[in-house]
Amino acid sequence: MHWHHWLRAGVRPFMCVVAIASFLALGAPAIFRSAARSSIQFAGPFHSSDSFLSFATGVNNASERLIAFFGSLPPSNEILIVVRDDDQRSAFLGMLVAYLAWPHPVRIVDLRNGGTPGSAESETIAAVAFCRVQPPPAWRRGEWVGDSLEIVPTRERK
Amino acid sequence: MNFLALLGAIATILGAGSVFLLLLPPATRLNIAAQLALSWIFGTGLVSVLIWTFGFFARAPFLPGFVATVCVALGLLTMKIRSRSAAPFQVLRKLRPIELFLGIVIAFEIVFIFYFSCVHTLGGDGLLNWEIKARYAYANAGVLPATYLHDAGRAASHPEYPLAIPYTELWLYFWLGDTNQFWAKTIFPLFYAAGIALLVSLSSRLTGKTWPGLLASSLYFFIPQISTETGSAVVGYADFPLSVFYLTAMGNLLCACRKHDDGCNDGAFAIYAVAAAMLPWIKREGAILWLIAALCGVLVIWRRKKSPAYLLALLPGLFVIIGWHFYLSQMHAVSSSDFMPISLAALSANIHRLGPIMSMLFLEFTHIEIWSLFWPAAAFAGGFFLYRFRWIRGVMLIAAIAAPICIYAGAYIFSSWPDFHDHIALSISRLLMHVAPLATLMISAVLAPGQMRSNQPATFPLAASDSSLNVQSLETCASIAGTRPDNVWIDRDAIRSRKPCLKLWLRLSVAQTGR
Numbered sequence: 001m002h003w004h005h006w007l008r009a010g011v012r013p014f015m016c017v018v019a020i021a022s023f024l025a026l027g028a029p030a031i032f033r034s035a036a037r038s039s040i041q042f043a044g045p046f047h048s049s050d051s052f053l054s055f056a057t058g059v060n061n062a063s064e065r066l067i068a069f070f071g072s073l074p075p076s077n078e079i080l081i082v083v084r085d086d087d088q089r090s091a092f093l094g095m096l097v098a099y100l101a102w103p104h105p106v107r108i109v110d111l112r113n114g115g116t117p118g119s120a121e122s123e124t125i126a127a128v129a130f131c132r133v134q135p136p137p138a139w140r141r142g143e144w145v146g147d148s149l150e151i152v153p154t155r156e157r158k
Numbered sequence: 159m160n161f162l163a164l165l166g167a168i169a170t171i172l173g174a175g176s177v178f179l180l181l182l183p184p185a186t187r188l189n190i191a192a193q194l195a196l197s198w199i200f201g202t203g204l205v206s207v208l209i210w211t212f213g214f215f216a217r218a219p220f221l222p223g224f225v226a227t228v229c230v231a232l233g234l235l236t237m238k239i240r241s242r243s244a245a246p247f248q249v250l251r252k253l254r255p256i257e258l259f260l261g262i263v264i265a266f267e268i269v270f271i272f273y274f275s276c277v278h279t280l281g282g283d284g285l286l287n288w289e290i291k292a293r294y295a296y297a298n299a300g301v302l303p304a305t306y307l308h309d310a311g312r313a314a315s316h317p318e319y320p321l322a323i324p325y326t327e328l329w330l331y332f333w334l335g336d337t338n339q340f341w342a343k344t345i346f347p348l349f350y351a352a353g354i355a356l357l358v359s360l361s362s363r364l365t366g367k368t369w370p371g372l373l374a375s376s377l378y379f380f381i382p383q384i385s386t387e388t389g390s391a392v393v394g395y396a397d398f399p400l401s402v403f404y405l406t407a408m409g410n411l412l413c414a415c416r417k418h419d420d421g422c423n424d425g426a427f428a429i430y431a432v433a434a435a436m437l438p439w440i441k442r443e444g445a446i447l448w449l450i451a452a453l454c455g456v457l458v459i460w461r462r463k464k465s466p467a468y469l470l471a472l473l474p475g476l477f478v479i480i481g482w483h484f485y486l487s488q489m490h491a492v493s494s495s496d497f498m499p500i501s502l503a504a505l506s507a508n509i510h511r512l513g514p515i516m517s518m519l520f521l522e523f524t525h526i527e528i529w530s531l532f533w534p535a536a537a538f539a540g541g542f543f544l545y546r547f548r549w550i551r552g553v554m555l556i557a558a559i560a561a562p563i564c565i566y567a568g569a570y571i572f573s574s575w576p577d578f579h580d581h582i583a584l585s586i587s588r589l590l591m592h593v594a595p596l597a598t599l600m601i602s603a604v605l606a607p608g609q610m611r612s613n614q615p616a617t618f619p620l621a622a623s624d625s626s627l628n629v630q631s632l633e634t635c636a637s638i639a640g641t642r643p644d645n646v647w648i649d650r651d652a653i654r655s656r657k658p659c660l661k662l663w664l665r666l667s668v669a670q671t672g673r
Contacts, residue, residue: 012607019531023377026526031270031385038277039277040273040277045337045338047279052285095282108314
């Protein structure tokens, strides 16, 4: 075998080993950090929405509480969700409220774009949810979930 | 109890999906892992379609009952037909030490993926775009409520997205008897396991060797974007399952366009057709992938001089796209406005975005924190793959990887987001995932040593005798050729042409040397 055959035979595996080692060195730490960061929690049926709500409001197990709250309102009436789209957490909290508010129809009002909650006494609105937004001072107090979500029912609950 | 229900749901999906294995001719010898993987991915597609279509006529509790009956019936039918068939049921063959080692590594990685799935929540889109549909459908006796489809307040959850993933989660909910965000995540590690099994299977069919596929698959886990990052395989997004379907479609098309037809090419083409048809049912971008897969299919039919009747295999995908859009239009479904209507005016007004888009795309390719060295390796492998495989297979695989990336990048020209940079930053990594398994297949193909450029079959002296013909088993031939038995066949024409000779040479064609 000529020397260049030996070289070629040696270079190829060497390059493969270097490439694989580089690949692992760059990718593996992030993956093992992720593995070490968390532990298995056999959470309930609201594993994900509870985690998100806990992050957004600081309250644990908030999903079932919100579902029970919305369940006490007339199902055909709308939930008005007031958010600020320039605040990502506000927008995300608004989408979570919309997710949990089923079967109510929802309407999202973005205050940043000049939207207003309008008349909260409208016949079709069951409640107004303020997601990291202060409600108008004249409004009566509603149901607080942590310090960033307040839901004000517009009429008496069941 | 939940665990048993989960097993029931998975078993019925596998039963339903196994019916597509009947498309494979007896000559096709897939190992049990590949068969289970195909059964899983096709099962999810079929079960979700059944729930959707039966939902026009029935509601829970009859709806899941009907679907379960069909699943069990299809599973039994498959078992009955396959037990009659002469096709051997191939378990995993005996592995070499390196293959065994890599196989164990992959098994650990799959366990890790299950672990990651347990510790992570569903991602934002996983919950608010996909699981939301399963939850609302479950609350409405198994049918997605019409009020959801035209609820403008929930337009951000993309009511227009297709239902394969949500209805697979719904199937789990039927079995569990309630909605459950934790158990819904179970299906995603199964897609990962199926994807890896198919990657290894396709790689070994293309290269004739098992270890390159095993090596590439074991490294695939170490891409953070695949394992742990936002949009990864474990957070409930549809991107990873879509990538597995695309891998199955294109990988089998590559197998179907071999010059030598050993009876398996039609089977591979059938699997390609089924997987391609399901692409638009997984995610909206699946329609783009279907279009590319269909064009590649047409190329194969033309170059391999197959009957035009093969074009009919493209119809199911078209039917899925048209059927779903017809349904959405009839239901007056609201649609999110991520993109403006495509027009020349919009193109000329926004063409200046092209530079920033290409710049961000390049940054994504070189973002080693989430992709490691994957894309540079894929670029290198692409050049090498073209050099080795030349013409149809090389061009087809490169096009199948590059075309979706180009189309996705071009689509951002029409982004209607206030800042299109945000749109790109949020979605580009997930879109690149669609072609990542196919790029991994390409890397595994170039890892395999051998003279792939040769178009001449290798010739091996196998049974030489002055007086008698002593044909050895294909397993022995494969052992001599250093490949798997299903890559070896006897060229009977060669035997006939040399009949007068006492010294008999059986010519073996080996995948890596000319298929």
